[in-house]
Amino acid sequence: MPVFLVLFIVIxxxxxxxxxxxxxxxxxxxxxxxxxxxxVIGVALLRWQGVATLLRxxxxxxxxxxxxxxxxxxxxxxxxxxxLLTPGFFxxxxxxxxxxxxxxxxxxxxxxxxxKVQGASQRGAFYRASEDxxxxxxxxxxxxxxxxxxxxxxxK
Numbered sequence: 001m002p003v004f005l006v007l008f009i010v011i012x013x014x015x016x017x018x019x020x021x022x023x024x025x026x027x028x029x030x031x032x033x034x035x036x037x038x039x040v041i042g043v044a045l046l047r048w049q050g051v052a053t054l055l056r057x058x059x060x061x062x063x064x065x066x067x068x069x070x071x072x073x074x075x076x077x078x079x080x081x082x083x084l085l086t087p088g089f090f091x092x093x094x095x096x097x098x099x100x101x102x103x104x105x106x107x108x109x110x111x112x113x114x115x116k117v118q119g120a121s122q123r124g125a126f127y128r129a130s131e132d133x134x135x136x137x138x139x140x141x142x143x144x145x146x147x148x149x150x151x152x153x154x155x156k
Contacts, residue, residue, distance in 0.1 A: 011091065038089075039087070039092075042084030042085075043085070053074055053077060054070075057071065072108055073104055
């Protein structure tokens with residue numbers, strides 16, 4: 001229950017208070033523009049960080065290792081994306097903090113013993129063709145007598 005209390009009551013109240021304060025200082029249109037600007041910048045940074053994390057996870061999987069850290073960072077990036085798409089200065093701040101790799105490392109270091117990642121790894125599951133192998137190309141002709149029209153259901 002306390003998590004829902006924070007998510008649905010405390011955070012919106014903080015956001016409303018910040019909207020009022022910032023709107024009073026810089027005006028309503030500038031406040032709305034700032035919210036839109038932070039969302040656009042946040043989404044661009046999220047895509048960039050997400051691709052980098054995906055590439056690191058892929059290289060670890062290719063070497064037969066479980067990409068546990070990358071999986072945790074991927075979850076953090078998804079949470080950052082949700083924060084950045086939620087209108088508000090407080091959630092944008094939390095989202096931008098999760099986009100910074102140093103803050104993600106600090107969170108993993110601090111909370112890492114409470115996070116459990118399970119998975120299975122299988123070596124040799126992927127086949128990569130080498131350049132020495134040859135591909136044989138050719139044409140074929142069907143020699144049986146079946147016709148596509150012969151495959152229809154018999155009529156009664």
